[in-house]
Amino acid sequence: MDSEFAPLRTVVVSQSEFRAPDSADILGHSMPVEPSAVEILEAVWGKDFGAVYPARQKAWEAERDALAAVLRRHGVEVLRPRLFTDDEKAATGATGYANFxxxxxxxxxxxxxxxxxxxxPHRRIEVLPSRELLLDRVMPSAARYVSLPQPGIAGPFLEGGDVLVLGTQVMVGCSGMATDELGHRWLAKYLEPFGFTVTPVRLPAHVLHLDCALGLVRDGLLIACRDRLPDGLPEPLRGWEVIEVSEAEAAAMATNGLPIDSDTYLTDPEFSRVGAELQDRGVTVEYLDLSVSRLFGGAFRCSTQPLLRAN
Known part of the structure; x- marks a missing residue:
């Protein structure tokens, strides 16, 4: 991937599976969801989301199908992870599972x-539904394919929502809820011999990932919540034009849109104010309702993973 806004060529779009842990104690943190969803998700401890909310489950699946359709319309190859097997679900026990x-x-x-x-813990096996795609697409290619060491109690932890790519500059969010210092150090040690510079970005403890605070739109233009960046913009982005969002907008995922390329951006109609500011700057904005996906603390960027972005 050349950058967050290089033309999107091949992308994986999420499935919609979630069975909550038996209790909040298993998480070790509060559930990282949109504030308005706390009451809704309190009803699913130890249960499958679709069993508790069948109509919302269907709407959630429809959101991802609609997202895939929009991307295909723009000429993007769309892949989907498989669903969990019954054995995989059973093996997670009280921990629960997520493929979302x-x-x-x-x-x-x-x-x-x-x-x-x-x-x-409920997300530890989330890589498994994608692994067949990776084996099929990555193993025969010239790309390098590596994995972090198995974690101990203190990590390493490293999550893609914390990783923003700008050419050879890589920014890694660190709030303590997801990526930790050891995960950042591992990534820096791995990438720096290949010419990458890896910059840690401190986040407040309540912010799950860097893409919940900051989103790149095109070269020189970004969306950010300054309240979620206590040290200011990361060094590689200083001097960029900023479309600012409030803490409330960021909590609802205003920074979590998806550039299809440097001229085209996907976001939710909830963020029409941000969309209007992008349009004023010459960016074509498409809107798609991801209100169910946003209940879980993620939106367009979280729901997609590029296999290929290249000019």
Missing amino acids: FVRDPWFTVGDHVIEGVLQF
Whole structure:
């Protein structure tokens, strides 16, 4: 992947599977969801989301199908992970399982495909539904394919939602809820011999990932919530034009849109104000309702993982 806004060629679009852990104690943190969803998701501890909310489950699946259709209309090759098997679901036990945000369990930087390690226990096997795609597409290619070491209690943890790519500059968010210092150090050690510079970006403890605070639109233009960037913009982005969003907008996923290329951007109609500012700057904006996906604390970027972005 050349950058976050290089033309999208091949992308994986998420499935919509979630069975919550038996209790909040298993998570070790509060559930990272949109604030308005807390009451809704309190009803699913130890249960499959679709069993509790069948209508919302159908709407959730329809959102991802609609997202795939929009991307195909723009000429993007769309792949989908498989669903979990019954044996995989059973093996997770009280921990639960998630197969709903393909952005996080693996990611691409340049011609490197990297399997990360997710901190929340119910997401630890989320890479498995994508692995057949990776074996099919990446193994025969010239790309490098690596994985983090198996984590101990203290990591390493490294999640794709924390990783933003700008050429040879890689920014990695660190809030403590997802990627940790050891995960950042591992990525830097791996990538720096290939000419990449890896910059850590400190995030407040309540912010799950960097893409919940910052999104790149095109060269020189970004969307950011300054309240979620206590040290300001990362060094590679200083001097860029910023479309600012509030803490409330960021919590609802205003920074989590998806550039199809440097001229075309996908976002939710909830963020029409941001969309209007993008249009004023010559960006074509398409809107798609991802309101169910946003309940889980993610939107367009979280629901997709590029296998190939290249000019």
